[in-house]
Each structure stands twice: as C-alpha cells, then as structure tokens.
Amino acid sequence: MDKMKRLIDCIITTKTCNFKCHYCYISQLGDFKNEIMKLTHTPQEIRKALSKERLGGTCLLNMCAGGETLLSPDVLPVVAELLEEGHYVMIVTNGSVSKRFEEIRDTFSDEMKKHLFIKFSFHYLELIRLNILDKFFNNVRMMRDAGVSFTVELTPNDEVISKIDEIKKICLQNVGALPHVTIARDDRTNGINHLSEFSFDDYKKIWGVFNSALFDFKKEIFYKKRKEFCYAGDYVSYLNLTTGDLYPCHGSHKKLCNIFSDEQIKFKAIGRCPLAHCYNGHVWLSNGAIPELDTPYYKDLRDRIDVNGNHWLQSEVESFFSTKTSENNERYDDSKKRRILFENSIYILLAKIKRIIKKSVRRH
Numbered sequence: 444m445d446k447m448k449r450l451i452d453c454i455i456t457t458k459t460c461n462f463k464c465h466y467c468y469i470s471q472l473g474d475f476k477n478e479i480m481k482l483t484h485t486p487q488e489i490r491k492a493l494s495k496e497r498l499g500g501t502c503l504l505n506m507c508a509g510g511e512t513l514l515s516p517d518v519l520p521v522v523a524e525l526l527e528e529g530h531y532v533m534i535v536t537n538g539s540v541s542k543r544f545e546e547i548r549d550t551f552s553d554e555m556k557k558h559l560f561i562k563f564s565f566h567y568l569e570l571i572r573l574n575i576l577d578k579f580f581n582n583v584r585m586m587r588d589a590g591v592s593f594t595v596e597l598t599p600n601d602e603v604i605s606k607i608d609e610i611k612k613i614c615l616q617n618v619g620a621l622p623h624v625t626i627a628r629d630d631r632t633n634g635i636n637h638l639s640e641f642s643f644d645d646y647k648k649i650w651g652v653f654n655s656a657l658f659d660f661k662k663e664i665f666y667k668k669r670k671e672f673c674y675a676g677d678y679v680s681y682l683n684l685t686t687g688d689l690y691p692c693h694g695s696h697k698k699l700c701n702i703f704s705d706e707q708i709k710f711k712a713i714g715r716c717p718l719a720h721c722y723n724g725h726v727w728l729s730n731g732a733i734p735e736l737d738t739p740y741y742k743d744l745r746d747r748i749d750v751n752g753n754h755w756l757q758s759e760v761e762s763f764f765s766t767k768t769s770e771n772n773e774r775y776d777d778s779k780k781r782r783i784l785f786e787n788s789i790y791i792l793l794a795k796i797k798r799i800i801k802k803s804v805r806r807h
Contacts, residue, residue: 445531445759446766448500449710450679450730451493452507452693452723455518456480456686460510462537462569466600466627466638482517482685484703490524492687492702500771503730503763506684507535513543521684526555531763538563538579539570548589557759560592560745565622567603567610580617587618592760594745596657597622599650601639607652619749624650624658625725626665634719637665657725657744664724669716671733672780677712678768679732692727694718697790712775714783717791731769740765 457480460467482489495501504525506512513519513536522532536543551559563583570576586593595618597610614622626646627638639646647662675681676691676699683690687703690696691713700709721728729741742764746756754761775783 444762444766445501445529446771447503447531447730447763447768448771449498449502449677449768450505450726451498451502452505452679452681452726453684454682455482455506455508455512455515455684457512457515458509459514460537461514461539462511462566462573464566464569464598465602466598479515480685481515482521484687486517486520486524488703489521489684490528493525493528493530495529497702497708501529501531501763503531503533505533505535505726511540512536513540519543519546522559523551523555526551526558529558531558531560531760533560533562535562535564537566537569538582539573539575541578541582544582544585547591548585551589553590556590557757558763560594560756560760560764561586562745563593563595565595565597565614567597567606568600576613583618587755590757592756594747594755595622597624597653598627599624599639599646600627601641604649607649611653615750618755619751619753620747620755621653621655623745623747624653624655626658626661626722628722634666635722656739660729660739660744661725664721664728666720668719669721669724669733671735672712672714672775672784673716673733674712674769674772674774675716675727675732677710678772679727679730680710692716692718693723697787712783714780714787729767731767731772734769734774740767 459479493504506518506522508515512534522534525532547556547559570579583593583595595614603610611621614620629636629638637643637646641649643666650658679692680699681690681692682702687701689699689702689708691699694717695713699711702708725744726741728736729738729744742756742761745764746754746761748754756764
C-alpha cells in the first residue's frame with residue numbers, strides 16, 4: 444500500500460473564472476484578472492522537479508488555481524506527468540469544463556485514474572444561473588464511471604439556505620448521496636471569519652443537516668488558534684507552480700527554496716502557526732501537520748457511500764487517504780524545535796521592522 448510522504452498544495456496563479464460566486468475569497472479581495480497564466484516550465488520539467496526521489500516518496504499533490512483550475516490547458520499535461528511519476532493528484536474544479544474531463548476519460552490510463560482525485564466544488568446558484576446543472580453532474584458521473592475518485596463539496600452561503608431541501612434532493616438523484624459541506628470564509632477580516640450574517644452557532648446548526656464529516660471537523664477547528672508545533676514546511680507545504688517557489692503554508696511569506704533552481708528541496712517546519720486559525724486544516728491537519736492532534740483521516744472527510752453502496756473514493760485513493768504524513772516522517776527533537784521557533788521569531792521581528800521603515804519612508 445502506498446503511504447503519504449508529503450502533501451504539497453500546488454497553486455496555479457491563474458485568477459480567472461467562468462463563475463461569479465459572491466462568496467469567493469478571490470472576488471472578495473478584488474483580485475480577479477482576465478487572463479489565464481501559462482506555466483513557465485514544461486510538464487516534464489515539473490515532473491523532474493517533483494520526482495519521488497526529490498520529495499522522499501509518494502506524495503499527494505493538490506492542483507488549484509485562483510479561479511477555475513481547468514480553464515488552463517497547461518494543467519492536465521502536468522497532472523498526467525505527476526501521475527505517471529507515481530504520485531497521487533487532487534484537482535479542485537467547479538466541474539464545468541467538460542472537454543477537460545473528456546480528456547481525462549479518453550487519454551489517461553486506468554493506472555493513472557486510480558491515483559486521481561477530483562474535488563467538485565458545487566456552486567449551486569451559479570450552476571442554475573448559467574443553466575449548466577446537468578452538465579456539472581454529467582461530468583461528475585463521467586469521472587465516477589471512468590474509475591476516478593471524487594467528492595462533491597458545497598460552499599454554504601446565506602443566499603442558498605432556502606434551497607437546502609432542493610439541493611439535497613438533486614444530489615441524491617444525481618450522485619446518490621448528499622454533498623459534503625465546507626465553511627465559507629471572509630478573507631477581508633483579520634480573524635478569517637466565517638462568511639455569514641448568522642452567528643457561528645446558528646451557522647453550524649443550519650449546515651449540520653448535511654451530516655458531513657468534513658463540516659463536522661471544520662467547525663471544530665475553525666476559530667481555534669493552533670499553538671502546537673506545526674510541521675507545515677516539511678510534512679505539508681505550499682508551492683507556487685508557476686514560479687517554483689516553495690513556502691511552509693498559505694500564511695507564511697518565508698520562502699524555503701525554489702524547486703526549479705535549487706539543487707535540493709529544503710523542507711523545514713514552520714513551528715508556530717502565523718494564522719488566526721488553520722482555515723485549510725481539513726486538508727493540512729487531517730494529513731498530519733500537527734502529529735499530536737487527534738484528527739480524522741482525509742478519506743473520512745472526502746468519501747461518501749451512495750444509495751447503491753458504492754464509495755466516492757476508489758480503493759487505491761481510499762487506502763492512500765487512510766495514511767498521514769506524520770506517520771511516514773521523523774519528528775524533530777526538542778532542541779531542533781526550539782531553534783526553529785527562535786529563527787522564525789527573528790524572521791517575523793525583522794519583517795515587522797522592514798514594514799515600519801517602508802511606511803516611514805513613504806510618509807517622508
């Protein structure tokens with residue numbers, strides 16, 4: 444059985460989307476751009492940079508853009524190379540670009556499909572507005588029938604509360620189970636608050652009706668500042684796939700290395716979480732970023748069993764998602780932890796001083 448050595452969140456810098464979801468964290472910040480960024484390295488170069496040898500073993504590589512991931516024609520050739528390398532690959536998509544799913548169905552080998560997982564983001568209001576609800580579910584079923592693992596995930600928002608029963612019925616009819624539910628976040632707030640007019644307690648009651656293990660875990664970790672030693676930067680990390688720059692996590696601007704220009708990939712834990720809370724903890728924490736934290740396995744947060752008794756996750760992905768990076772990496776001793784925490788404190792202090800100096804210079 445394959446075991447997860449590392450999780451690498453690969454960000455594709457395209458910030459273009461064919462949807463206009465009002466709750467999107469990119470649109471909240473006014474950060475959309477009407478262009479599809481091209482990757483600056485070939486799929487073969489990316490595969491070489493992310494080889495199993497360089498990464499230390501079999502990894503889970505998540506492909507996600509700032510808009511719709513599959514709008515770019517560059518993505519699937521990279522996915523194919525990484526699957527052939529032996530990694531497991533996750534694609535985040537709104538499920539609307541049918542020709543990409545047809546390409547997966549028609550050109551990916553059965554072995555490649557066994558290592559592929561697709562997270563279909565279920566943006567109900569946009570699917571209705573664009574009249575492509577049937578297209579969405581046709582693409583989900585196309586991947587299911589092709590032997591690709593998948594999940595359907597709903598972003599809860601106040602505007603769709605009145606349609607909860609309708610959404611349940613549609614999902615049961617089309618994929619045999621209710622969608623999983625995440626938590627919409629407001630990136631405009633320092634606390635990375637949940638995005639709703641309702642209190643968090645009421646929000647949890649409203650969306651708890653989907654009986655989603657994903658939602659149940661996220662609501663437990665949301666708003667909780669993590670104070671444990673975090674291995675983000677080693678066990679899990681964040682990669683700008685366009686530039687090749689590798690960072691510990693979404694909240695850190697301290698570059699670890701560049702996977703294309705540096706001879707060796709320099710993994711190093713961040714130690715202390717810089718964020719108000721780990722808003723992506725459903726991925727990072729469940730996959731072992733904080734070893735002593737008792738979390739579900741990732742497969743528990745992604746799988747569903749449909750009305751016919753079939754799993755959304757195929758057997759190889761289910762087995763792989765039943766391992767954690769913390770089970771397959773060495774932990775640091777206390778002296779190394781203290782050194783990392785000290786170094787990061789100095790880095791944060793110097794960064795603050797630089798910001799103060801820049802503000803002072805601008806004023807004068």
